[in-house]
Amino acid sequence: MASQIRLKLLPSARCLFDEPIRVKVAGLKSRQVVTMRARSTDDKGVVFSSAATYRADESGEVDLNRDPSLRGSYVGIEPMGLLWSMTADTLHKRLQKTNALNPYVVKFSVHEEEGEGRMLAEATNERLLMGDGVSRVPIKEGNIRGVLFTPPGRGPFPAVLDLYTFGGGLSEKRASMLASRGFLVLTVALYGHDDLPKNVKEIHLDYLEEAVEFLKKQAKVSGKGVGVISLSKSGDLALSVASYLAGVEATVWINGCSANVALPLYYKKRQIHSALMYDVKKIIPTESGAIITKYAVNNPLAEENKGSLIPIECAKGHFLFVAAEDDLNWDSKAYLDEMVARLKHHGKENFDSVSYPGAGHYLEPPYGPYCPSSFHGVVGKPVRWGGKPKSHAAAEVHLWKKIQDFFRIHLSWDAAHTKAKL
Incomplete structure (x- = not known):
């Protein structure tokens, strides 16, 4: 029965x-x-x-x-x-x-x-999304609008700035899950959250510098500097944070670009990078209504676009470059290869890289539904992200552990301090 x-x-x-x-x-x-x-x-x-x-x-x-x-x-x-x-x-x-x-x-x-x-x-x-004992505190201090997640225990904990992706509002999932694994994490909104403007025409690195300094001042933070984790458009912002700001020890770049994309970047009231733009003629429509933008981004290495290229060779911290080989948003693997070649050319060994065949653009913490397409905040239309569900899911499992190991190594994390319990 x-x-x-x-x-x-x-x-x-x-x-x-x-x-x-x-x-x-x-x-x-x-x-x-x-x-x-x-x-x-x-x-x-x-x-x-x-x-x-x-x-x-x-x-x-x-x-x-x-x-x-x-x-x-x-x-x-x-x-x-x-x-x-x-x-x-x-x-x-x-x-x-x-x-x-x-x-x-x-x-x-x-x-x-x-x-x-x-x-x-x-x-x-x-x-x-939060282990027992993890605290969640909305932050509205100075220009910062975000949420701070702190693991249980006395610390000190490694500090991570989660830029998630460049979209309106705020996403807490990845930040809260990293906190559940022993990291003190601040996730910030760049626009469209609280009293931040709904739309922006330029990005100011000063805002992210303020967030980094805020993290450093937290009582439970270990003293070795901070980490940064990104995805998509926020990948180039993470590269700029690592290249220009002090105290950034470890940067995770996931399916981003090697150049500053879509909006000009300012620091100390002057423009430091022009915006790498799209060629709309190279956008590919599909029957589902979602477009493919992979081939539409202009070449960052072309002479006229050199002003958008981020000088990662100036960064003092370590990088983890992550690319999905079937990314249809843009050619993340090509950007990864270009950055690795550039760092090697400058005699740098401060990086690790991994790429995933069959994975698509949105590499997130594991065991969520695979997303083939969704609305793209910058393009203003639904976009195909690429990847095959099974391969993408396997990549997320592997990457999630790799991210944590990378931060633990480079932010001098003591595994004995905490492990969030349910």
């Missing part, structure tokens, strides 16, 4: 967002074929869902760590496949988790394969 069928989430139905879980079903008939489903709703009300068909073993059990999906949102043995293969019920939507206080709730269920697909059992997975 259905009441005897049990859907288990192990080791616990409550975990951090970046932690894997084991999904098991018991009490089925021997060799019974069932459909496993996952469903969630993000902070904007968009519904994400996935489904995969499994065959129980002789004892009536399904174990996603052991058994292959026969068909559905993915095939083969994919223990976390129901999470990363979820797709939105509306075109061009990306999972929005804007406030770290709200957990990411996923409903898992098992259904009969035949007929109406009657539900046999269900379980709820509460995936927390």
Whole structure:
């Protein structure tokens, strides 16, 4: 009977967002074929869902760590496949988790394969963006608008400035998860949040310098300088922070550009970089309505664009360059290769790099739904991000550990200090 069928989430139905879980079903008939489903709703009300068909073993059990999906949102043995293969019920939507206080709730269920697909059992997975004891403090000090996340314990902790991506408003997910792993993190908005302007025509490095100095002054920060983590357009801002500002020891650049893109950059009331622009004639439309912008960005190495190129050879800290090889937003791998060659030319060895075949633009903390396309704040239209779901998901798992290891090495992090507990 259905009441005897049990859907288990192990080791616990409550975990951090970046932690894997084991999904098991018991009490089925021997060799019974069932459909496993996952469903969630993000902070904007968009519904994400996935489904995969499994065959129980002789004892009536399904174990996603052991058994292959026969068909559905993915095939083969994919223990976390129901999470990363979820797709939105509306075109061009990306999972929005804007406030770290709200957990990411996923409903898992098992259904009969035949007929109406009657539900046999269900379980709820509460995936927390903040570990127990992590503090979240909104910051409105001087020009800074953001949120500060501090791990539990006395510290000192390595400090990280999270620029996330260049979009209106504020994203807390990555910052809160890094704090849950022992980093003191400030995530800042560049525009469109609180009393910041809705749109900007230029960027001022002074704002980011103020954020770096704010981080350094925090009582629980270790004294070795700060780290910076970025994604997309904020990648070039992170390069500028590392190249021009003091006390930046470690910079993670994810799928950015090697030049200052879209908006001129100012520092101390003068322009230090012109803006590398797009050629709209090179934008490729697709049937879905999302465009491909990969080939539209002008060449930063062309003589007329040299004023946008960021002098990373002047940086004193270390870099981790990360590129997705199937990035359709722009050619991140080409920018990575150019920066590596430039640093080597200057006799520099202060960098590590990694690139991921089959991964797309939005490399985020693992186990969220893969996003094929969504609205692009700078372009003003939906954009294809590239990548294949399975390869992209694997890249996110690998990268998330690499980022933490990189910061721990270069920000002199003591692993004995804290490990956030639920």
